Amino acid sequence: MTATPSTPEAGPAELHGPVLAWFEQNARDLPWRRPDAGAWGVMVSEFMLQQTPVSRVLPVYEQWLARWPRPADLAAEAPGEAVRAWGRLGYPRRALRLHGAAVAITERHGGDVPSDHAQLLALPGIGEYTAAAVASFAYGQRHAVLDTNVRRVFARSVTGVQYPPNATTAAERKLARALLPDDEPTAARWAAASMELGALVCTARNEDCSRCPIARRCAWRLAGKPAHDGPARRGQTYAGTDRQVRGRLLAVLREATAPVEQAALDAVWHEPVQRARALDGLVADGLVEPLEGGRYRLPEG
DNA sequence: TAACCGTGGGG
DNA sequence: TCCCCAAGGTT
Numbered sequence: 001m002t003a004t005p006s007t008p009e010a011g012p013a014e015l016h017g018p019v020l021a022w023f024e025q026n027a028r029d030l031p032w033r034r035p036d037a038g039a040w041g042v043m044v045s046e047f048m049l050q051q052t053p054v055s056r057v058l059p060v061y062e063q064w065l066a067r068w069p070r071p072a073d074l075a076a077e078a079p080g081e082a083v084r085a086w087g088r089l090g091y092p093r094r095a096l097r098l099h100g101a102a103v104a105i106t107e108r109h110g111g112d113v114p115s116d117h118a119q120l121l122a123l124p125g126i127g128e129y130t131a132a133a134v135a136s137f138a139y140g141q142r143h144a145v146l147d148t149n150v151r152r153v154f155a156r157s158v159t160g161v162q163y164p165p166n167a168t169t170a171a172e173r174k175l176a177r178a179l180l181p182d183d184e185p186t187a188a189r190w191a192a193a194s195m196e197l198g199a200l201v202c203t204a205r206n207e208d209c210s211r212c213p214i215a216r217r218c219a220w221r222l223a224g225k226p227a228h229d230g231p232a233r234r235g236q237t238y239a240g241t242d243r244q245v246r247g248r249l250l251a252v253l254r255e256a257t258a259p260v261e262q263a264a265l266d267a268v269w270h271e272p273v274q275r276a277r278a279l280d281g282l283v284a285d286g287l288v289e290p291l292e293g294g295r296y297r298l299p300e301g
Numbered sequence: 302t303a304a305c306c307g308t309g310g311g312g
Numbered sequence: 313t314c315c316c317c318a319a320g321g322t323t
């Protein structure tokens with residue numbers, strides 16, 4: 001290291017103002033952001049938004065909250081009803097976990113979504129991101145909320161690379177904490193604002209720097225937007241995998257009102273070994289309940 | 302840690 | 313068409 005050049009690199013404080021002001025003007029009016037959403041609404045939205053786009057979540061979210069306005073309402077249902085109501089959002093284990101979280105909230109927390117980060121983290125289906133998101137968005141707490149959007153915004157604007165690492169690193173957590181505004185309400189708005197910037201402007205592909213409030217200080221843009229060099233980000237295969245078979249099997253069970261015969265499930269996939277493996281996996285995951293005589297249904301207990 | 306877990310839309 | 317990506321979590 002020779003003489004440290006003074007870089008145009010933004011300090012935390014220089015990012016907060018522009019991003020918060022931008023959010024003020026550009027935040028989407030999403031139902032889980034309305035005051036009446038409550039912590040349960042925020043939590044439901046976070047489960048649904050794990051790996052699923054907002055546009056597809058919206059209608060299911062509305063139906064879900066209308067049917068189960070409180071955790072205890074969902075907890076009183078069979079888990080299979082949650083799986084059915086989940087529809088085609090994908091990753092149906094999330095529905096099961098959301099149901100399990102509702103049961104735990106009803107049993108352990110008097111029916112109220114806990115505000116404590118550690119207690120949130122202890123619920124099924126809630127990991128590092130979701131715990132921070134619920135604590136921040138629902139309860140206004142100060143947490144580093146590191147989702148794929150925020151990680152990309154930080155990777156570009158601060159670190160100067162196109163994409164963040166494949167898995168969240170300690171360096172990213174440290175950076176996120178360093179960038180967090182000191183006071184609680186501002187930190188909570190910052191979390192939502194930086195996430196929204198990544199979702200609307202600093203997108204994975206076709207980012208629109210002309211609309212970015214921190215473009216002038218963005219390390220990646222100032223460096224000429226160098227292309228991602230690291231290892232190729234693993235693509236997810238789907239066609240021909242167990243996941244596809246599981247999806248087909250579950251779709252049949254979701255749409256059925258009565259237990260389904262083995263033959264109806266056999267019809268969804270030609271290859272018997274893979275088909276059986278997929279069905280066994282669904283049963284092992286608790287997404288499917290086997291009955292006597294080779295019949296199956298969504299779980300009732 | 303890396304693989305697994307669905308589904309659909311946009312470029 | 314095909315590929316990439318989408319507010320992750322769990323094992």
